[in-house]
Amino acid sequence: MILINYFARYREQLGIGGEKMALNASLQSIDDVRKLLIARGEVWAQVLGETSLMCALNQELCTLDAAIEDFDEIAFFPQVTGG
Amino acid sequence: MTVQVQTEIFNLNELNSRLHAEDPGVGAVATFVGYVRDINQGEKVSSLFLEHYPGMTERSLQRIVDQANERWPLQRVNIVHRVGLLNVGDPIVFVGVASEHRQAAFDACAFLMDYLKTRAPFWKREETGSGDRWVCGRESDQLAARRWEGNEGR
Numbered sequence: 214m215i216l217i218n219y220f221a222r223y224r225e226q227l228g229i230g231g232e233k234m235a236l237n238a239s240l241q242s243i244d245d246v247r248k249l250l251i252a253r254g255e256v257w258a259q260v261l262g263e264t265s266l267m268c269a270l271n272q273e274l275c276t277l278d279a280a281i282e283d284f285d286e287i288a289f290f291p292q293v294t295g296g
Numbered sequence: 297m298t299v300q301v302q303t304e305i306f307n308l309n310e311l312n313s314r315l316h317a318e319d320p321g322v323g324a325v326a327t328f329v330g331y332v333r334d335i336n337q338g339e340k341v342s343s344l345f346l347e348h349y350p351g352m353t354e355r356s357l358q359r360i361v362d363q364a365n366e367r368w369p370l371q372r373v374n375i376v377h378r379v380g381l382l383n384v385g386d387p388i389v390f391v392g393v394a395s396e397h398r399q400a401a402f403d404a405c406a407f408l409m410d411y412l413k414t415r416a417p418f419w420k421r422e423e424t425g426s427g428d429r430w431v432c433g434r435e436s437d438q439l440a441a442r443r444w445e446g447n448e449g450r
Binding site: 292 | 346
C-alpha cells in the first residue's frame with residue numbers, strides 16, 4: 214500500500230486530498246502511478262498530464278522516474294508559489 | 297540554523313538581533329522579507345491563503361539551508377515562513393543570513409529565496425474581486441533558481 218497526496222489546486226480539481234493504493238508489480242515508479250491515475254480520464258488526465266506537475270517521494274522533491282516501494286508516501290502538486 | 301513554519305506574525309527586530317547578538321564574529325547580516333501585495337497580474341487582491349505540505353515543508357527548508365551552508369561560510373541562517381490566511385501588507389516570509397563578510401550574506405540570502413520559491417511546498421491562493429484563484433508558478437522564478445546551478449558560490 215502506498216499513500217498518494219494531492220495539494221493546492223490539484224486537491225481542489227480532483228476533489229480529494231489523498232488516497233491509498235495497493236502496490237503491484239506494474240507500479241515501479243511514480244510515473245507508473247501517474248499513468249494509472251491518468252487512465253481514470255477527464256480531470257485526472259487533465260491535471261496529472263500537466264507538464265509543470267511536481268512530485269515528491271517520502272516528502273522529498275523527486276523526478277517522475279523515482280522508484281517506489283511499499284509504504285511510500287508520494288505526492289503530486291502544481292508548481293510551488295511560496296515566498 | 298533554524299526554520300519555522302507558523303501562522304503567527306513574526307517580530308522583525310527580534311529575528312534580526314538573533315542573527316548576530318550571540319556571535320561577535322558576525323560582520324554582516326542580510327535579510328529578506330516578502331509581503332502580501334495589493335495587486336497581482338492586474339487584479340486587486342484582498343487576502344492570501346497559504347497552503348503547505350506539513351512535514352515536507354520543514355524538511356525542504358532545512359535542505360535548502362544545508363545547501364547554502366555548503367556553498368558559503370555562514371554563521372547563522374534563519375527562515376520563517378507563514379501559512380494560513382494573510383492580509384495585504386502582511387509579512388509572508390523572513391530569510392536572514394549572518395556571515396563574516398557581506399558578499400556571502402547577500403548571495404546566500406538570494407540563493408535561499410530563489411530555492412525556497414521553486415522547491416519548498418507552499419502554494420498561494422488569492423482572494424480577488426472576481427473570486428479565488430491559485431497563483432501560478434513563474435518562469436522568472438525558475439530562471440532565478442537555475443542561475444545557481446553549477447555555481448559553487450564563495
